[in-house]
Amino acid sequence: MVLRSAFEIPKATLERLTYYQRVLEEFLIIGRKTIMSKELADLLGLTAAIVRRDLSYLGSFGTRGTGYAVDVLDNQIRRILGKNTIWPVVIIGAGNLGSALAQAPGFTSDLNQVVGIYDIDQPKIGRRLGSVSVKHLRELKNDLKDTPWNYIAVIATPKEAAQDVATMLTEMGVISILNFAPINLSVPKGVMVRNVDLSTELSILAYHVKRYKDQALNALKNV
Amino acid sequence: MVLRSAFEIPKATLERLTYYQRVLEEFLIIGRKTIMSKELADLLGLTAAIVRRDLSYLGSFGTRGTGYAVDVLDNQIRRILGKNTIWPVVIIGAGNLGSALAQAPGFTSDLNQVVGIYDIDQPKIGRRLGSVSVKHLRELKNDLKDTPWNYIAVIATPKEAAQDVATMLTEMGVISILNFAPINLSVPKGVMVRNVDLSTELSILAYHVKRYKDQALNALKNV
DNA sequence: GGCTGTGAACCACTTCACAGCC
DNA sequence: GGCTGTGAAGTGGTTCACAGCC
Numbered sequence: 001m002v003l004r005s006a007f008e009i010p011k012a013t014l015e016r017l018t019y020y021q022r023v024l025e026e027f028l029i030i031g032r033k034t035i036m037s038k039e040l041a042d043l044l045g046l047t048a049a050i051v052r053r054d055l056s057y058l059g060s061f062g063t064r065g066t067g068y069a070v071d072v073l074d075n076q077i078r079r080i081l082g083k084n085t086i087w088p089v090v091i092i093g094a095g096n097l098g099s100a101l102a103q104a105p106g107f108t109s110d111l112n113q114v115v116g117i118y119d120i121d122q123p124k125i126g127r128r129l130g131s132v133s134v135k136h137l138r139e140l141k142n143d144l145k146d147t148p149w150n151y152i153a154v155i156a157t158p159k160e161a162a163q164d165v166a167t168m169l170t171e172m173g174v175i176s177i178l179n180f181a182p183i184n185l186s187v188p189k190g191v192m193v194r195n196v197d198l199s200t201e202l203s204i205l206a207y208h209v210k211r212y213k214d215q216a217l218n219a220l221k222n223v
Numbered sequence: 224m225v226l227r228s229a230f231e232i233p234k235a236t237l238e239r240l241t242y243y244q245r246v247l248e249e250f251l252i253i254g255r256k257t258i259m260s261k262e263l264a265d266l267l268g269l270t271a272a273i274v275r276r277d278l279s280y281l282g283s284f285g286t287r288g289t290g291y292a293v294d295v296l297d298n299q300i301r302r303i304l305g306k307n308t309i310w311p312v313v314i315i316g317a318g319n320l321g322s323a324l325a326q327a328p329g330f331t332s333d334l335n336q337v338v339g340i341y342d343i344d345q346p347k348i349g350r351r352l353g354s355v356s357v358k359h360l361r362e363l364k365n366d367l368k369d370t371p372w373n374y375i376a377v378i379a380t381p382k383e384a385a386q387d388v389a390t391m392l393t394e395m396g397v398i399s400i401l402n403f404a405p406i407n408l409s410v411p412k413g414v415m416v417r418n419v420d421l422s423t424e425l426s427i428l429a430y431h432v433k434r435y436k437d438q439a440l441n442a443l444k445n446v
Numbered sequence: 447g448g449c450t451g452t453g454a455a456c457c458a459c460t461t462c463a464c465a466g467c468c
Numbered sequence: 469g470g471c472t473g474t475g476a477a478g479t480g481g482t483t484c485a486c487a488g489c490c
Contacts, residue, residue, distance in 0.1 A: 049482070056452075065448050067448095081426050175435055178425070194424050200241040272460075287466070291472090457481085
């Protein structure tokens with residue numbers, strides 16, 4: 001029997017929860033006590049219906065006629081997303097990107113902390129980046145050995161190395177990977193990979209430009 | 224009358240086209256002449272059905288019984304994505320992230336080229352990054368003035384500055400923005416913004432870890 | 447009266463399954 | 469026989485519209 005708990009949140013909703021939270025945190029700061037679905041929607045470029053539907057997955061926290069209590073909602077989202085725990089992040093690859101990420105604000109915040117950055121390139125080892133120093137990749141296994149599943153691993157290596165690193169990580173027991181290499185990692189079931197793929201993003205934007213130009217061209221023809 | 228051209232490609236498909244292309248380019252290199260939907264699917268962790276459906280939007284390029292001609296398909300995808308043109312990229316913000324991006328392989332490749340990086344912080348101005356030097360933001364307008372819509376603008380500023388930069392860009396006539404700041408940009412209709420949101424990614428991965436742990440805990444209870 | 451919470455309709459994308467062509 | 473291309477069914481997510489509560 002599958003116990004369908006309250007934690008049955010659609011992927012699409014999940015991707016929006018951080019957005020809601022950002023607005024809520026701002027409202028907390030300025031001291032606003034309640035917020036309506038329409039407000040959230042307008043601030044985020046969504047529809048009120050979708051906001052209500054999303055929030056309804058978290059439980060019935062709204063008050064009809066009034067809206068949602070900002071603090072209650074904020075807390076609930078934090079709880080769901082596990083934002084009351086600090087999740088440790090390890091970065092593999094201390095090149096330009098890895099180094100930038102190690103020092104990026106969103107990467108060491110109230111809910112995440114970069115606890116290690118690894119590389120195999122001797123000259124990079126020992127270099128200090130933000131709050132950590134680059135270690136040799138061979139130390140990773142030992143560093144994670146107690147609770148590998150707890151860590152979020154970030155792959156910021158050249159694409160040639162990415163699959164090997166991913167395999168190594170999953171063999172160690174890591175189940176959450178954020179991949180910056182332009183390659184489709186193959187990983188065992190149960191492991192979640194999120195890809196940040198710059199060239200795909202650029203392609204889609206380029207497609208948008210191209211369509212725009214094609215349209216303009218057609219418009220000219222049809223005059 | 225709307226002339227529904229062949230360029231009516233679903234968003235979801237569009238996001239996969241780069242993946243197909245990567246495999247195709249590899250096949251070109253190793254000299255394989257044809258490829259089947261099942262192969263592409265397996266290499267990318269997709270289903271054969273979806274590959275065929277995706278490719279069918281590009282036209283009927285496959286040969287029943289044989290598969291797809293690698294070169295033909297590759298060319299068609301390049302054409303659709305506008306990959307036979309080099310799309311110029313400008314980066315706003317020369318901090319850690321912006322600097323890393325300016326030198327990232329995917330960012331200056333056969334189809335994109337970083338043609339400028341801008342900041343307002345005097346000490347950074349003039350610094351050489353990859354193939355370009357940091358300029359003052361005030362020069363941007365002049366640099367883009369002839370064909371602003373052609374450029375893909377990357378926002379790599381602190382989040383406080385991001386909306387202002389976006390507004391500035393759209394007023395100049397930029398229609399494609401890749402945003403790394405953790406904020407929902409509001410832009411006029413017709414402008415496409417793609418967000419790369421590290422904290423959302425980390426949240427989703429953290430949620431995955433949390434679920435995994437909750438499950439393990441429940442399993443223990445139920446023994 | 448105002449706004450939430452939610453069935454029901456709708457839409458976009460995926461999967462199935464098979465006819466059509468090599 | 470093998471594989472593509474595509475109607476038809478299925479699925480997940482969004483939008484509509486309104487009953488229910490303040």
